[in-house]
Amino acid sequence: MFDTSIKLALTxxxxxxxxxxxxxxxxxxxxxxxxxxxxxxxxxxxxxxxxYGVLQPVADGLKLFFKEDIIPAGANKIMFSLAPIxxxxxxxxxxxxxxxxxxxxxxxxxxxxxPFVISDINIGxxxxxxxxxxxxxxxxxxxxASNSKYSLLGGLRSAAQLISYExxxxxxxxxxxxxxxxxxLVEITEAQAGGFWNWFAFDPVPFPQFIAFVIFLIASVAETxxxxxxLPEAESELVAGFFTEYSGMRFAFxxxxxxxxxxxxxxxxTVLFFGGWHAPLPVLQAPGVFAxxxxxxxxxxxxxxxxxxxxxxxxxxxxxxxxxxxxxxxKVLLPIALGNIVVTSLLAYIFPNG
Amino acid sequence: xxxxxxxQSLIFYEILLGMKETLKHFLKYRPITLEYxxxxxxxPENYRGMLxxxxxxxxxxxxxxxxxxxxACPSRVIRVVSAEVPGEPTKRFAKEYYMDMTRCLFxxxxxxxxxxxxxxxxxxxxxxxxxxxxxxxxxxxxxAIGDRAFPEREKRLEFQHPNVAYFNVSFKDIPExxx
Ligand code: SF4
Ligand code: SF4
Numbered sequence: 001m002f003d004t005s006i007k008l009a010l011t012x013x014x015x016x017x018x019x020x021x022x023x024x025x026x027x028x029x030x031x032x033x034x035x036x037x038x039x040x041x042x043x044x045x046x047x048x049x050x051x052y053g054v055l056q057p058v059a060d061g062l063k064l065f066f067k068e069d070i071i072p073a074g075a076n077k078i079m080f081s082l083a084p085i086x087x088x089x090x091x092x093x094x095x096x097x098x099x100x101x102x103x104x105x106x107x108x109x110x111x112x113x114x115p116f117v118i119s120d121i122n123i124g125x126x127x128x129x130x131x132x133x134x135x136x137x138x139x140x141x142x143x144x145a146s147n148s149k150y151s152l153l154g155g156l157r158s159a160a161q162l163i164s165y166e167x168x169x170x171x172x173x174x175x176x177x178x179x180x181x182x183x184x185l186v187e188i189t190e191a192q193a194g195g196f197w198n199w200f201a202f203d204p205v206p207f208p209q210f211i212a213f214v215i216f217l218i219a220s221v222a223e224t225x226x227x228x229x230x231l232p233e234a235e236s237e238l239v240a241g242f243f244t245e246y247s248g249m250r251f252a253f254x255x256x257x258x259x260x261x262x263x264x265x266x267x268x269x270t271v272l273f274f275g276g277w278h279a280p281l282p283v284l285q286a287p288g289v290f291a292x293x294x295x296x297x298x299x300x301x302x303x304x305x306x307x308x309x310x311x312x313x314x315x316x317x318x319x320x321x322x323x324x325x326x327x328x329x330x331k332v333l334l335p336i337a338l339g340n341i342v343v344t345s346l347l348a349y350i351f352p353n354g
Numbered sequence: 355x356x357x358x359x360x361x362q363s364l365i366f367y368e369i370l371l372g373m374k375e376t377l378k379h380f381l382k383y384r385p386i387t388l389e390y391x392x393x394x395x396x397x398p399e400n401y402r403g404m405l406x407x408x409x410x411x412x413x414x415x416x417x418x419x420x421x422x423x424x425x426a427c428p429s430r431v432i433r434v435v436s437a438e439v440p441g442e443p444t445k446r447f448a449k450e451y452y453m454d455m456t457r458c459l460f461x462x463x464x465x466x467x468x469x470x471x472x473x474x475x476x477x478x479x480x481x482x483x484x485x486x487x488x489x490x491x492x493x494x495x496x497x498a499i500g501d502r503a504f505p506e507r508e509k510r511l512e513f514q515h516p517n518v519a520y521f522n523v524s525f526k527d528i529p530e531x532x533x
């Protein structure tokens with residue numbers, strides 16, 4: 001009984017800490033995105049709230065919190081209120097299996113406790129993919145329940161897009177799973193210890209997964225509905241796509257889910273292809289008990305690099321047309337991903353100790 | 355040649371070029387933004403802003419109530435009610451003068467039409483209001499705009515041109531004409 005309560009308290013505090021960091025990152029990202037975009041476009045971005053506009057997320061949050069919550073006439077109320085939750089919860093729940101530090105087990109009053117991963121389940125990758133698919137339900141239901149043609153069109157588009165690109169995400173990961181021999185994100189990270197030449201994106205033997213990484217990146221940009229694949233939203237054609245009719249906190253849920261999803265896929269590409277918390281060179285890793293400091297540092301640095309990449313791509317590329325999106329997903333990415341699996345498995349069979 | 359094209363599309367060459375360009379702007383960050391309420395763009399000399407009625411340097415109104423501005427205005431902004439100056443039958447003035455600035459297109463024709471230069475266009479443009487009735491201006495408001503926008507005032511016509519014909523017989527203290 002005592003053990004259980006300690007375990008509960010530890011896990012709850014860990015979940016609280018991770019959620020706090022993720023939501024804080026979401027708040028930072030909303031500002032950072034606008035800043036980075038405007039810097040790339042020779043603008044200034046938000047400058048009014050606080051010095052250089054750093055308090056803008058607070059102002060945005062307050063504004064959304066106090067806004068009127070409108071449910072359109074003819075909307076399906078239950079589905080309409082359920083959809084934002086269905087989108088946000090899967091986006092946040094995925095962080096449960098992400099290891100952001102060394103795989104240590106410490107003993108707190110007789111209870112085993114892993115400080116740097118909430119739960120190391122042996123099907124971590126599958127778990128994240130499964131919950132990402134549930135997020136698609138939220139998008140479709142939100143679009144359908146709003147009783148508006150823009151929302152419905154946005155929802156349908158995103159249904160097609162999410163299904164097509166989820167496939168590519170899954171197939172791109174298979175190569176890594178073959179090399180690591182595990183579905184647990186902790187073990188995948190462990191398999192990439194050492195320098196950057198051991199990271200799956202670069203590991204020369206048996207086969208570098210860089211192509212798979214590029215596919216994963218493109219497909220995950222599409223999964224998170226970011227430019228250039230933001231067809232579900234498509235401000236200029238569909239008003240705001242599936243969340244046209246949403247306002248106030250429900251809109252904020254969709255917004256937070258989008259950013260949380262971005263963080264999640266950045267974490268996933270870090271863990272799967274770029275060595276997780278491992279430093280690029282062994283000398284950059286602090287020894288012994290301080291390994292977690294550099295571990296968290298490198299993990300954060302890699303995740304923020306990918307987030308920057310998201311903004312960078314958004315500032316560079318225009319939106320794809322719908323048929324281009326579908327053609328690219330099915331006729332270009334899918335064959336390459338399948339080919340990557342074939343080549344990887346063949347080479348992994350030939351060089352089993354690569 | 356074909357091979358080169360092939361390789362280029364394989365490594366997303368065009369996209370990488372575009373990303374290089376955005377990164378260049380990101381690293382060499384030189385915003386062209388003017389932070390408007392704090393920093394204002396200098397206006398050109400002949401900027402056509404808010405209209406105002408002017409006065410002479412002895413605080414008398416320039417407007418003689420001739421209605422020419424009303425006739426010139428293409429959007430019927432102006433309404434002049436002209437009247438005799440009480441006790442001075444040869445002199446007229448605008449008893450009431452209204453402008454509906456919601457319709458004004460700032461063409462400046464009224465300024466051009468006025469025979470005594472009684473209208474002026476200031477450099478004011480921050481006239482956004484919550485209630486559009488606040489843009490129906492009367493004579494006092496227009497005079498106030500003229501007063502604050504044009505602090506340098508002209509002398510009365512009679513003093514500007516000593517040889518101007520004297521039609522205003524009721525004008526007290528008629529100065530000596532210079533010949
Ligand atoms: S500026 Fe043009 S539109 Fe405005 S009051 Fe004068 S004549 Fe009329
Ligand atoms: S403003 Fe000028 S044109 Fe208009 S009524 Fe007065 S004197 Fe005449």
